[in-house]
Amino acid sequence: xxxxxxxxxxxxxxxxxxxxxxxxxxxxxxxxxxxxxxxxxxxxxxxxxxxxxxxxxxxxxxxxxxxxxxxxxxxxxxxxxxxxxxxxxxxxxxxxxxxxxxxxxxxxxxxxxxxxxxxxxxxxxxxxxxxxxxxxxxxxxxxxxxxxxxxxxxxxxxxxxxxxxxxxxxxxxxxxxxxxxxxxxxxxxxxxxxxxxxxxxxxxxxxxxxxxxxxxxxxxxxxxxxxxxxxxxxxxxxxxxxxxxxxxxxxxxxxxxxxxx
Numbered sequence: 001x002x003x004x005x006x007x008x009x010x011x012x013x014x015x016x017x018x019x020x021x022x023x024x025x026x027x028x029x030x031x032x033x034x035x036x037x038x039x040x041x042x043x044x045x046x047x048x049x050x051x052x053x054x055x056x057x058x059x060x061x062x063x064x065x066x067x068x069x070x071x072x073x074x075x076x077x078x079x080x081x082x083x084x085x086x087x088x089x090x091x092x093x094x095x096x097x098x099x100x101x102x103x104x105x106x107x108x109x110x111x112x113x114x115x116x117x118x119x120x121x122x123x124x125x126x127x128x129x130x131x132x133x134x135x136x137x138x139x140x141x142x143x144x145x146x147x148x149x150x151x152x153x154x155x156x157x158x159x160x161x162x163x164x165x166x167x168x169x170x171x172x173x174x175x176x177x178x179x180x181x182x183x184x185x186x187x188x189x190x191x192x193x194x195x196x197x198x199x200x201x202x203x204x205x206x207x208x209x210x211x212x213x214x215x216x217x218x219x220x221x222x223x224x225x226x227x228x229x230x231x232x233x234x235x236x237x238x239x240x241x242x243x244x245x246x247x248x249x250x251x252x253x254x255x256x257x258x259x260x261x
Contacts (some may be wrong), residue, residue, distance in 0.1 A: 002034040002070035005059045007042040007078045018043075021074040028104050037068055053258060056080075060090060076103040076119065077126035080117045087123035091116065156225040157206055168224070178225075179205055180218060191216035 005023045018041055029036050040059040047050055056079070063071050071094075073079040075104040081099075091110050094101055101110040108115045149166040158178025160171040171178075177198065184194045194210035202258045205211060219225055 001037050001068050002029055002032070002072055003059055003062055003068045004029070004036055004037060004039045005042075005071055005073045005079060007056075016133035021078065025072045025074060025104060028102070032070070032102075034072075038062070049071070058091070064093055064097055065099065067100045069087040069097075070102065071099070072102045072104060074103075075105045076108065076122045077129075079103070080123065080126070082123075084123040087119055091119060097183075101195055111132065129158075135216075148215070156222040174206065181219065185220055191220070209225055 004022060006018050006021045008021075022039060024037055025226050040055040042053060042055045058213075059071060062068055076087070080090070082111035091101065093099075094110055101119075103109070103119075103122075106118075108118055108122070110116070110119065146232070150161045150168050153159055155168055155171075158171055159168045161168055181194055181198075185191070190213070195213050198211040203211070205215060215219045
C-alpha cells in the first residue's frame with residue numbers, strides 16, 4: 001500500500017501536469033508491487049514561507065500515523081523546494097517509522113542509505129532554483145510597474161492589452177458598462193442592484209453570462225480594475241504563523257506618477 005503526492009506550480013505548469021505525474025506514479029507503484037491508496041494533490045508553491053500546504057501535511061501525517069509505509073512523489077522538487085532542512089526532517093521522521101520516500105524521476109529511494117546525500121543535494125538544488133526564479137520575478141514585476149506594463153494574465157472586464165502592446169487600454173465593447181458599474185459602486189449602489197439593472201438591459205459578462213452580485217463584487221476587488229498592481233508581502237498572523245498577504249500599489253512611472261489605466 002502506498003500514497004501518491006502530486007504538485008504543480010500554478011505559474012509554470014498546466015493542468016495536464018498532475019495527470020502525467022499520477023500516471024507515472026501509478027505505473028511505478030505497480031512495478032514496486034504496491035497499490036495506490038490515496039492521491040494527495042497540490043496546486044501551489046512549495047518554496048514560499050507561510051504557504052499552508054494542507055495536502056503535503058496530510059500526506060506526511062498519513063505515513064507517520066502508519067496508514068501507509070510508502071510515499072511516492074514524481075520528483076523531489078514536487079514534494080518540497082524549501083531545501084535540505086525540510087527534506088531531512090521528513091526523511092528522519094520516515095526512518096523512525098520504518099517508512100519509505102521514493103522520488104520517481106530522480107531515481108531516489110530513502111530506504112537505500114547511499115541515497116541520503118543525493119536527497120540533500122537535490123533538495124538544495126530545488127531551493128536554489130526557486131530562489132533565483134523568485135528574484136527574477138520580483139525584478140520583472142518592478143520593471144513592469146515602472147513602465148506601466150501589464151504584468152500578465154487576463155485583464156479585468158473593461159480593459160484589454162492588444163497584441164504587440166504592453167499597457168492596458170479601454171476595451172470598446174465593455175468599457176461603458178465597466179465605467180457605469182464603477183460609478184454605481186462609488187455612489188453606494190448595491191452590487192445586486194447593479195447586476196439586476198445590467199441583466200434587465202440585456203448586457204452580459206465577457207463570456208456571455210448573466211451578471212450576478214458576486215461578479216460585481218469580484219470585479220470591485222480586482223486591483224488592476226482600479227489601476228493597481230498586487231504586491232505580496234510577508235507577515236505574521238495572530239497565531240504566530242508566517243503568511244503572505246496581497247497589498248495594492250499604483251502602477252507608477254517616473255517620479256512616482258501613476259499611469260492612466
